[in-house]
Structure formats: C-alpha cells, structure tokens
Amino acid sequence: MKISPFMPLEPILDRMGAQTTTDREALIMRELLSEAHGGHALDELPEEEWLRLMGLMEQRKLQADPGMK
Numbered sequence: 001m002k003i004s005p006f007m008p009l010e011p012i013l014d015r016m017g018a019q020t021t022t023d024r025e026a027l028i029m030r031e032l033l034s035e036a037h038g039g040h041a042l043d044e045l046p047e048e049e050w051l052r053l054m055g056l057m058e059q060r061k062l063q064a065d066p067g068m069k
Contacts, residue, residue, distance in 0.1 A: 001041065001042050001043070002039060002040065002041055002042075003030075003033045003034055003037050003038055003039065003040055003041070003042055003045075004034055004038060004039070005030065005031065005034040005038075007030060007034075007042075009023065009026045009027070009030060011042050012026045012029050012030055012033070012042070013026050015042070015050070016029065016054075024061065025057060025061060028057045028060050028061055028064075029053065029054070029057045031060075032053045032056055032057055032060070033045075033053065036049075036053065037049075
C-alpha cells in the first residue's frame with residue numbers, strides 16, 4: 001500500500017499494534033508517513049525509520065495533548 005494522507009488507517013494500526021494504538025495515534029503516524037515517505041510503500045519502510053517516526057508521533061501526541069501519556 002502506498003503511503004498517502006488518504007490511505008486507510010488499518011495498515012498503520014496493524015503495524016503499530018491495533019490492540020494498543022488509538023485512532024489519534026494512527027492519524028498522527030499517517031500524517032508523519034505522508035510527510036516523510038509519501039508515494040512509497042508502507043511495507044518497504046525500514047524498521048529504523050519506523051521507530052524514528054514512532055518517536056516523532058509520541059512527541060506530536062504529547063504536544064497536542066500533554067495529558068496523553
């Protein structure tokens with residue numbers, strides 16, 4: 001699946017862990033993925049880059065709502 005601002009959240013939730021990930025976290029991650037890797041395939045993203053984006057997602061989540069730890 002190609003990364004875009006309109007891609008479904010399900011593939012992102014699957015990779016992040018659907019049981020423990022909120023829709024808000026998946027939306028932020030989709031935004032980050034689109035900004036950094038728009039047009040690339042989600043499954044081609046290296047693990048190191050995925051982890052870097054997960055850290056950025058946490059930062060954005062906390063900036064938007066400091067109570068979301």
